[in-house]
Amino acid sequence: MALVLNEDQQLLKDSAQSFCQQLAPVSLLRRLRDSKDETGFDRDVWKQMVDLGWAGMAIPEAYGGYGFGYGGLGVVLEETGRTLVSSPLISTVLLAATAINELGSEEQKQELLPKIVAGELLVALALDENSSHAPSRIGTKAEKSGDGFILSGAKTFVLDGHVAQKLIVVARSSGEIDSRQGLSLFLVDAGLEGIAISRTHMVDCRNAAKIEFSQVEVAADALLGEVDAGFDGLDKVLDIARIGLAAEMLGSIQEVFERILDFLKTREQFGILIGSFQGLQHRAATMYSEIELCKSVVRAALAGLDDSGKSRQDIAELASIAKAKLSEVFFEVSNEGIQMHGGIGMTDEFDIGFFLKRARVAQHFLGDASFHRDRYASLNNF
Amino acid sequence: MQSLEKFQKSTREWLQANCPESMRTAMVAEEVVWGGRNASFKNPDSKLWLERMAARGWTCPTWPAEYGGGGLNKEEAIILNQELRRINARVALTSFGISMLGPVLLESGSVDQIMEHIPKIVAGEIRWCQGYSEPGSGSDLASLSTRAELHGDTYTINGSKVWTSYADQADWIFCLVRTDFDVPKHAGISFILFDMASPGISTKPIQLISGGSPFCETFFDDVKVPERNLVGRLNEGWSIAKRLLQHERTMISSFGLSSGQSDRGGTTSMLASIERAAMHYRGDTDRLSDAVLRDRIAQFKIDSAAFAYTSQRSIEESKQGQGPNATSSMLKNYGCELNKRRYELLMQALGSQGLGWEGDGFDSDELQVTRQWLRSKANSIEGGTSEIQLNIIAKRVLGLPDIMSAGKAQGSK
């Protein structure tokens, strides 16, 4: 397994880096926040990201994508993580496009994936119903009605739910709550009658929505994948997204750490640079070590996604290793980011707080460290 | 590519034909092969395995073939390693000659020194020990005061070393000595090799908390050493010494890998699956009933996997033949802390069956866990303490200011 970037990935990384630094720096997120932007991301910047091919990075060429694999999407996400770019990259590209690509019929793929690649379509995944991630704890009902289904229930923390044109809804078509059997996925227009979407303002300034479904009638062709048998496919999609998210977190973590190092090398107290103090040096060295582990894990997981020899079990383990590890380290590093900057770290004017806020959300999203340690233990039969 | 595939095929075939069956089982502490003049082989297969591997130079796969090494390039060495692991082959030869002295001798030794010592390291004929630490010089190694004075073409060495692992069993020593007392401490150190059978050397074993006595106090009383045994230039031994430490740390870091089993890393089969051991002792069948322990083991395994990927990445990133760099401190530190965590978890898994010292009531695996748990505490001390590794990372990798550099400029005691 290659744990170092190949030449193409390195070039992609360099270009993504200069794009994000120049056109989507942290100040962009600040501006969106301060102007209470309706969309929550900058549509012009998103258009340019689409022009660079980022929306089609991991989508097969047969559906208009660029076939760069998840390794390619991963390096882009790492760079967007460095500047905390708010965009549909996670909701539409990493989650929804992956779901369509993995679970959709040939027709669905032909119809929808090219539109996502072209930036014409935003899709959100409506999954969680409770305050903690639990992909099989689904109470939203899908009742058979004629040829179609009727959806009713409520979803929370739906990323980009308020701007998406389509929603992928995870619903229970049979079985008890918490059962992995009986889940079905539906691809529906967000504007259907009975769907009520309310935007929630999240601490990291990105967008999410709470969505209610009251007796929403959907046609049979809205099904994404098989009826009642949606969990396994969903789980795989989530694993891919967890790994992509870990790549984004890796970028943010490295950025915070570099900002800490800069500060340690410029701020003086007691007549010397604060980076001279061993109490801080050892904490910095410990963070460095943890970050090196994070890099390896993310590379291994992305390479695993592009390696057809990996089993479903391998990918599940890699995803949980990556998401657990990155969640822990992002927590540590973002907290040290505040502490090591002293008072200035607490000011809104200074960017470091944005990283702490993002860290909290990213840690939680798609399962936090304890979720993934529990899952890892179960995957390993203990 | 093609030639690598061929190499893999022929390697696999050779191992299949030449690795004795008993060498494909988990290593047991008494059967670790250290070589040397007085080498003893508890299991005769160990001797056979060593001879076969040494004949191909595969005890030191990447060392030049002209000096007895395997002459493999990086890719081939990775394949050899994979193939060895595939059949769960034991390490044929463990020695400080391989992991510490050899690499720096190849870099800094004279041709004569290389010709004299390297083939014997490959073959396991000579066992080496490391004479670095002294009673007054541990972390501050450069303050060492064992002295070597030149008279004619012979050095006379006086002083003492401490914590010298296996000094009582080693044939030769690589040793740091002070050859100039009137310059800053780092500038007056030389790196020298000599035979432990030389007159004037005595050793005294020290017992560890784990009960074993793997290391010694070592005394030098007018020991005569030929001038030609000095490695590198006079008074320039410090850079060789530090380079050797990088190799040592890379070796020690492998204790963090579950496959990195040596006498220092641990050999019990229970290490392979702490969770199975925990479930076994609790009578659990499909899920570990202690939820906190379960979470900790999962966290440990996740960190172990992340560390294994990191070791692998550092090999992939290193340039052919360049060897370790300052990141060896990171790997050493993390690997050692992981190994300590591994034993703490194993102790928790075993409960009171992990608390025996000797005698009846405990099987040999259990008793080994107790002893190795204690032994593992040294991992973060030997080869430079964890605190020193963090200092090195801070200064050499992160470029943070060196508050001690002022002290360094002063002369040694």
Ligand SMILES: Cc1cc2nc3c(=O)[nH]c(=O)nc-3n(C[C@H](O)[C@H](O)[C@H](O)COP(=O)(O)OP(=O)(O)OC[C@H]3O[C@@H](n4cnc5c(N)ncnc54)[C@H](O)[C@@H]3O)c2cc1C
């Ligand atoms: C099992 C074992 C085998 C060994 N084998 C060998 C061998 O074969 N050959 C050999 O030469 N040596 C060997 N050693 C010695 C080992 O290298 C030293 O013990 C080690 O370098 C620490 O030195 P010290 O024991 O004098 O501790 P000290 O240097 O006195 O350290 C005491 C404490 O102070 C801390 N400390 C010291 N300086 C600093 C600093 N600048 N910043 C922060 N904290 C600091 C240390 O981290 C430690 O926690 C072995 C040790 C052990 C335990």
